[in-house]
Amino acid sequence: MRISTDISGRRLWAIVRREFNEIIRDPLYMTLALLVPAFILVTFGFGLVLDIEHVPTGVLDRDDTRLSRTYVDAVAASESFDVVQRYSDFPTMEEDLRAGRIRAAVIVPQGFERDYHHGRQGEVQFIIDGVIPVRAEITRTFAESIHQQFLGSLNEGRWHLPHLGRGSVDISARIEFNSELRSANFIVPGLIATTLMYYPALLTTLSIVREKESQTILSLYCSPISKAELLLGKLLPYLMISLVNAVVLMGLALYVFEVPFRGSLALVAFATVLYLFATCSVGMLISVLVNTQVAAILVTMVTTLLPSFLYTGFFTPLSASKWSIWLIGRFLPTTYYLDILRGVFLKGTGWSMNWPTLTTLAVYSIVLYWISFKCFSKRIR
């Protein structure tokens, strides 16, 4: 059996040089290969905002008394809601809600203050646009806490509450690692991990499938180079390009998105090399399966992009997800790399805390390379 150590440096270097030549002689391709990840990070990073503030809100105050105005003011004063429109009738408000011009509405019923003084329970209605459920959920939580705060302030101020004391718990919160709760701080490292999954895989796949499609791969098949030389020779150039990409992405994260960096640069660099080796191997594996470039990009998207958004704890920590998602996530290299990235960027975790994850990444890159080596054949099927 030919083993993967069957490598001559001279022949390997020849393949690598040839691949680089090909890239350099296609300036548009080269520019795209180097620019696209940065471009994607910038558009996603700015376009994917999960912070919920200034939700455009409509107000229908049917009571229009001192108490009801205080309530509306409390809503308007919050960071979360921006009162953009006041209505005098329900149908107009409904129309604006349906058209998506306002995303939330507050309705204060008639007799709100009177009921309150008579000890009857007045009820405020909050209507929330539920089309994007994630946002609606948080918006609802905000509405509830504003209401609770308002109750608290009633008790302290002029509005005497006869029947109830204050809530019995005084809650204070301290937030570690991302004290302003900026969503960019966790989304940008997530985007780096997903981009570095998808992109190196795509470039590596294309480099082989392109040759398959134009049949030039035949000349490689019948040349004296070994399988390992061919695979490594195809892999290394894209690993290097992806490393450049990685540096650019990290730079953008630090200087454009201003994500704090609290850990060790060497640790990130080491993890990135391991990770990129794994993702390039994934691309190699895909190239075994497909024969056309159009199929290659679709397969790459389906197998790398989607899982790394869904199962790696990108949006929700895996420890706070369904067990099935947690389980799938444990099998994806992106999960581990993302852990390291967020840990090092935001928490400043060091080598001692990350070595189990690093080992897993190393195992991944070896196993994935080995599988693609086993699957790749120098024969036409």
Next chain:
Amino acid sequence: MRTMALVKKEFLQFWRDPVLMVVVLWVFTVDVFVCARNFSLDIMGFPIAVCDMDCSQASSTLLSHLQSPRFRIVESIANYSQIDRLLLSSKALVVIVVDADFSRDLARGQQGKVQLVFDGTNSNSAALAMGNISNIFSRVPLKTAVSLDELEQTMPLAVRPRVWFNQNLDTAWFVGLVELFCSISMVAMLLPAAALVREKEYGTVEQLLVSPVHPWQIMAAKIIPMTLLVLGATLLSLYAVLGAMFDLYAAGPVGLFLLATAIYVGACAGLGMLLATLARNLSQVILLVTTVLAPVLFLSGSWTPVEAMPVWLQWFTKLSPLSYYLEIGTGIFFRQWGLTESLHSLLMLTALGAVLLIVGTTRVGRQLA
């Protein structure tokens, strides 16, 4: 007639790449299903560590209200100094510290003190958990033995947040629909562009040029099969996946939605053609499509409503055909939009699509001629 022959040829070509066919089917069905089923920003079993320095009945009552499926208590620590270790290792995402004087304060008629120490790394779930925990804690009856409901009734004011258009906040609906839109955009942009560039790269386009067809017929033959293909796949996805498995059916007219889809596919194909004129080989066009796809998807308001984006970016959303299509789609599916409500977006989409198609095809025509 000649166009028909070309259309047939395109269909055949697609048919003969089984991997491609399976993947296209996959992105319209399995992908949509997987996304709709699994994407969630909500928290489940949020890991909590407890540092109860009071250890009284009151404090344990308080903590017992943090229940599954939302929360789970993974560890109890006795010492404040262990907090850092727990949060650094992500074993717990929040540590709840109950003040040593908690029950004494309560007995004296004061508020008992509780501190929440969050791992804020994932700001979204941290904010969600924080809101949930404070809502639960502020309603736990500690002094009197009344239930939550009874307490609710004694509140002087109540709030009833109601959610419209998707009352149960079923994430699957929105996510599934958005994923379908992503698949449509990707396929509608990629396939015509690739079909054209492939002919350019292999020189088979010369054969087409010397045959008695007009360049616009060649392009129509690239666009028409894709439009039919995408429309068929969309119907499949709508009824076999979103309808049958998630019970999502359009609240408005489906015909209007299909019309919008056809126009949107045309716009995407136009954009694809435009990219095809910039590229000389398939690899280039694939990277170009990826490049253009990203902003088209993310500037559409599909994940973040336009009003929540930075202002300078809001202008660019007007250039994304998906933003109009998304508005129509979510309008028809959730907000019961009819023709009158959709008209503005529909016109904008048509205008944008027409511009893209005309620019795309004239450029292709000029290159071919």
